[in-house]
Amino acid sequence: MQSLCYIKLPHSAFPTPHSHIPMTTSSATYTPAEIEAKWQHYWLERKTFKAVDCDPTRPKLYVLDMFPYPSGAGLHVGHPEGYTATDIVCRYKRMKGFNVLHTMGWDAFGLPAEQYAMETGTHPAVTTQKNINRFRQQLQSFGFSYDWDREIDTTDPKYYKWTQWIFTQLYKKGLAYKAEVAVNWCPALGTVLANEEVIDGHSERGNHPVVRQPMKQWMLRITQYAERLLDEGEALDWPAGTKEMQRNWIGKSTGAEVDFQVVGRPEKIRVFTTRPDTLFGATYMVLAPEHALVAALTTPAQQAAVAAYQLAAKSKSDMDRTEAKDKTGVFTGSYALNPVNGEQIPVWISDYVLISYGHGAIMAVPAHDTRDFEFARKFNIPIRAIIRPDVAAAAKAEVSVDAVLAGTACWTGDGEMIASANAEVSLNGLPVDTAMTTICDWLAAKGLGKATTQFKLRDWLFSRQRYWGEPFPVAHLEDGTEKIISDAELPVLLPELADFKPTGTLDPPLSKAKEWLAYTDPGTGRKGLRETNTMPQWAGSCWYYLRFADPHNDQAAWDPAKEKYWMPVDLYVGGAEHAVLHLLYARFWHKVLFDLGYVSTPEPFKKLVHQGLILGISYRDGRGFPVANDKVAHRDGSHFHLETGEELVEYPTKMSKSLKNVVNPDEIVGQYGADAFRMYEMFMGPLTDAKPWNTAGVEGVYRFLHRAWKMIVGPDGALAPQIQDAPLPRDQERLLHQTIKKVGDDYEAMSFNTAISQLMIFVNEFGKCELRNRQAMAAFVQLLSPMAPHIAEELWQRLGHADTLAYAPWPAYDEEKLKLDTLEIVVQVNGKPRGKITVAAGADAAAVEAAAQADLKVQEHLAGKTVVKVITVPGRLVNLVAR
RNA sequence: GCCGGAGUGGCGGAAUUGGCAGACGCGCUGGACUCAAAAUCCAGUGACCUUAUCAGUCGUGCGGGUUCGAUUCCCGCCUCCGGUACCA
Known part of the structure; x- marks a missing residue:
């Protein structure tokens, strides 16, 4: 593909358009409402924050916010927290010479709009547009430096055309398939419900019973990428906890699969176990109630009990099942042979075995597995110890070794293998790992099993029986074949249904769109019906970060050259609630696109940060x-x-x-202005911590902004008379350089609360001074600007600059100017601070020590003692150890 | 239960590699300005002890340990928050 990429001149090379808001203001007092409107207008009109595609002259930086679902409630104070943090990084990095991509869009498909639509009769497209307009207006009122020309909306056909296109890519790669899956069907509401709409087996709305109903569903083979999602996630610069959660979600475990011959029947039961070394301790087996072999294995005598149990299990949700504290189960009447010792062991069914994990069947080793132990105790099944607990470990866990050996206690820890031998193989006395490989080798040689790996991760249920989502680009032809819609026929538009209420049957709402439903293949003329399921909300958010690189392309989802320039996302900030699903799904799609050669990196998000609640x-x-x-x-x-x-x-x-x-952010902005709002959000505490909002705290930063204003603007609205070009005194110069260093370092570390403290210290000092160096004031304004951009632009202009400060080179500090001439050294006696001495910066250890010993207060504490040791930390302290 | 994160003044929080605990802000107290109030400015503000100063003792969830020295490192607990749920 030929590159569509071209180099644009920076925006400042173009003449500025006219404006309706006065571009010079002269008020003497700080008036946030006035200057914020002025500068927001200025930035929008001049496209100050336009990201330049493929600019080879500057390093690129892609900083992404998790885009919001535009709800009817508008933004809350939590949204702008992460958005402010990324905005600060972007504004700082622009001044450091980076070409920054910072964008915003709308994750606008989804349930709430559809529910609201059904309650009010307003079409979701209308509500969505209204909410988007409100969100955009709110976000602009905070002064975020997005390139608004790249705004995207997942419900726009120009966008979801490419969501559908990616689905066709997954389909063609064999990663999309249909399967019978149980859905939450609510007969009273006549609709399928999402998991979050089901509470305790009843619908969230109306409290009607919900049953598990099997239905053909689209699935995505994310499991095929399990290993890579696991391995390639390790090196990412993500919070350790998030990586851990993804690891647990993927849930890799190694073990073996073993076949158990059913007694008197041809069937074999295949199980997965992580502890094949405990095979000699298996005294029964359990099948999931839904297991395919249950019918065949149930003896006539057990038929009624088994059927009743299966029925009960069917009506329970996964949640109900796991909340049950007591083990339940029913004997099938059949036995299987333990392959290592030929013993006949009973086969039970129980809902503590899940059909969706492993092979839906287990071998039970009650002596060494707590769940199996509980079950065996309840149903009086033999418990055979085959591990003699390590004495020290057992004592620590307060478990009696004798009880374990007697089968009256469960031991899951380490120990010595016992009673684990047959004529051909013995595990007795072996450590766990050796026992494991020994038994796996034996099983493999006998054709009874083999070492294998299992994942907790399941394939991704990708269809929803909803109206407000992307239609699948699929048609079902009359001849029974399935057709994936060709690229030329995309997008498959969502029909403009007036009535999108549930049909009352298992058919999704789209089945009501009779005209839309009829499909004729433009190539062959064959007829068929369109797929009526829609995609889940995750679909649009799985790739939006790629579209931002090239949002208006109607020939391709993105231009490869632009993708290569901007990707990967350098910094991604969003809530920890997306730690698993969104972030895992997006990584999955990205890897598929990488394998297909559409993207240039195997991982989409280099660094991830979660803002705190x-x-x-x-x-x-x-x-x-x-x-x-x-x-x-x-x-x-x-x-x-x-x-x-x-x-x-x-x-x-x-x-x-x-x-x-x-707390409604609009009220805060209305009262104190966006700059104070942004600064308070950052001043509350570390970005990643949860922290309580306290509106009184906004007053503090608001007062600070007033003081900063008065440091630069005089009572007549002109520059403060103290501002002069005279050189800085030594102390002021040091504070300036300290502040430049501290604020820059803090921005790099996203430690915004401490950057604000330093700026406050600066204003507290300079505000008192009768001479305020003009360059120092300009530098201060720049340091402040990422956090409080409106006041900073205004002060920058009043300091005599014609252009925006958005690209003014970041001030540099001089290491030499940070140094102090004299240092204050703490003198400790036996570790307790007892005095302070002042020494020249270059003083050697001996001189410092002598000065310390000479200090009067120190001498008082040394009276009658002998100094036996002296510890000197250069520039910091002297500790005299005395006896 | 398991996994992850966190416990520091009245409150939010700060503290580089183990080196003066409490920066900065809120709140509070006193003062200046004002007819008065608000706003603003100045000073003080961990606890205890002391008339007060100077000084002293204690103090970073609890109990131990390492160290000349621990908010920081190690061991054992407690509490709170978030995630997860029988994954064989």
Whole structure:
């Protein structure tokens, strides 16, 4: 493919268009509303933050926010937290010379819009557009430096055309298939429900019973990528916890599969076990109730009990099953042969064995597995110890070795193999790993089993019985064949249905679109029906970061040259709630696209950061019950119940409508301005920590911005008279250079709260000074600008600069100027600080030590003692150890 | 239960490699300005002891340990938050 890439001149090379908002302001006081409108207008109109494709002259930086679902409620204070952090990084890096890609879009397909539509009769497309407009307006009011020309919307046919195209790529690679899968079917509502809409086996709305109903579903073979998703995730610069969660989700375990011959029948039961070394301890087997062999293995006498159990299991959701604390099960009446010792062991069914993992059947070793132990105890099945517990380990775990050997206690730890031998092989006395390979070799030689690997990860259920999603590019032809829609026929438009309510049958809403449903193959003229399932919300968010590299391309999903230039995403910031699903699905698609040669990197997101939750302030009474904020009176720093007068305790919780502790960012911006809002969000604490919102805290940064303003703007609106070109005194110069270093280092580390502290220290000092060097003021404004860009642009302009400061080179600091002439050294006696001495910066250890010993206070503490040791930390302290 | 993260003043938080705990901000107290208030500015603000100063003792969830020295490292616990759920 030929590159569509071209080099554009930076925006400043073009003449500036006219403007309706005055581009010079002269007010003497800090008026956030006025200057924020002015600069937001300026940036939008001049496209200040346009990312330049394939610019070879600058290093690129792709900084991505998790794009929001544009809900009807608008943004809450949690959204702008991560967005502010990335905006600071972007603005900082532009000044450091990077070509920054920073974009925003809308993950706009999904359930809430459809539900809202059904309640109000408004079409989801209408609600979605309205919500998007609101979100865009809100995000622009924060002054985020997005390249708005790259805005994308997953519900736009120009976008989902390519979502469908990627599906065709997966399909052609054999990674998409249909399978019978149980869905949550609610007969009363006549619809299929998503897992999150089902609570305790009942529908979230209406509380109607929900049953598990098998249905043909599209599945994606993510399991084929399990190993690579695991291995290639290791090296990523992601939070360790997130990588760990993905590892657990993928859930690789190594072990063996073993065949057990059914007694008196031709069938074999295949099981997966991670502990083939415990085969001699297997005293029964368990099949999942849904296992295909259950019918064949059930003896006439057990028929009724087995059927009843199967029925009960069917009506339970996975959740119900796992919440059951007591083990349940039914004997099938059949026996199988333990391959290592030829013993006949009973075959049971129980819902503690899951049909979807391994082979849906297990060998049970009750002596050394807690679940099997509980089951065996309940049903009086023999328990045979084949590991003698390590004495020390057993003592530590408070488990009696004798009890284990007697089969009255369970031991899952290490120990010595016993009673594990047949005529051909013995595991007795072997360590676990050797026993494992020994038995696997024996099983393989006898054709009874082999070493193998299993994953917890399942294939991805990819279809939804919903209206508001991407239609599948698939048609079912009259001759029974399935056709994947050709690229030329894409997009398959979502029909504009007026009625998209559930059909009352298992057919999805799209089956109501009669005209749309009829499909004729443009090549062969063959007729058929379109697929009526839609894709899940994950689909659009699986690749949006790629589209941002080339959002308007109608010839391809993206231009390879642009993809190669911008990818991978250098920094991705978003909530930890997406740690597994979104991030794993996106990695999966990316690897498929990589294998197909459409993208240039095997991993999409180089560095990942999760912002912490912003909590609301809540109150609870003496019994610990929460009290909604509108029922709380505040007096003298204490909190009381409006009705009962009881004193309440303040504590942080997740913001919720019911507690009335949700903070609306629009109100904060309206009252204090976007700059104060942004700074407070960053000042609350470390980005990744959960932290409580306290509106009083906004006052602090708001006051700081006022002080910063007054440091530079005089009472008449002109520059403060203290601002001059005279050189900086030594102390001020040191503070300036310290501040440049500290703020830059903190931005690199995304430690914004400490950068703000340093800027506050700077203003506290310089605000007092009668001489304020103009260059120092300009540098300060630049340091401030990533966090508070509006006030910074305004002050920059007033300091005499004609152009935006967005690309003004970041100030440099001089290591030499950070140094102090004299140092204050702490003198400790036996580790306790007892005095301070002032020494010249270059003083040698002996001189410092002598000065320390000479200090009067130190001498008091040394009285009657002998200094036996002196520890000197250069430039910091002297510790005199005395006896 | 398992996995991950965190416990520091009245509150949010800071502290480089183990080197003055509490930067910065909120709140509070006192003062200046004002007819008064708000705003602003100045000073103080971990606890205890002391009339106060100077000084001293204690202090980073709890109990131990290593070290001249521990918020930081090690061992054992407690509490809170997030994730996960019988994965053989």
